[in-house]
Amino acid sequence: MEITTRSLWTLIHGMGFGALYLMACSGALIALYRCYSPSLPDSVALQDDRFLKIYLVAMTVLAWITVLSGTYIIYPWYRAVAPAGVSSLAAFPQQLLKSNPATIGWHSLGMEWKEHVAWLVPISITVAAAVVFRYGRDLRNHPQLRAALWSFILVSFLAAGIAGFFGAMLNKNAPVEGGQTIQIMHGE
């Protein structure tokens, strides 16, 4: 059983950082509601406030490392141009997708959307984390700020979902492969 370094990076980016971020989004929305609902007693809100701040910082870090690893590590491998005379496009995912009318849409719609929409995620979650840090429990007195936070976290969830879906489908149709081979275990 073996895996290439490029494939491993793609796994870390998508299944590690990206999927973890998507799962964390629902938690953030629930925590935001629980923490700053005016009907909650103060003792609960104080504990939850501290938790939510740490949680949102972790999400912010996760969002940034996901887009940075995607843009600067994996994307260059995806868009690498095959030298003239190459017989197989397996190591050149973008060209492989564009070479077939049945798969070209995964690039022209999927990757073209994913590469930009993914960048809305770290911006929106950084804004949400900054506002929670600045206001903390005082958010209970600012319903309009709470509404904005909800919207920013929802947009980040939606954008991460779009990027994650197309990332998975792109990797299914034209996997990013290559680099050194890592032997995980020997079969019998």
Place this chain on the structure above:
Amino acid sequence: MPNGSGAAAILAGGVGMFAVGALAIAADKSALLGKLLVFYSPTGRLSGVTCTAVLIWLSSWAILEWRWGRHDVALARINAVAFALLGLSLLLTFPPVAELF
């Protein structure tokens, strides 16, 4: 606590996200801009589009924080503008919409 600091973060976030969509379209339509936005060649113009958008976002945040940080502002109107920018940013990054320009 005045709401100005939160409003600054929210509006700047909307501006930054809108900048991602707008710059992506501009770089696609203008060959010169597309070339200028190649900050890191293995990633192509995506590097310039995103770095410039992040710069616009952080600069607008700093300016708005400086202007509004210690005041109360009309948050309903600012939220409406920020929500419109969020919606537009999602639309502008969608390739069939970007093709309309």
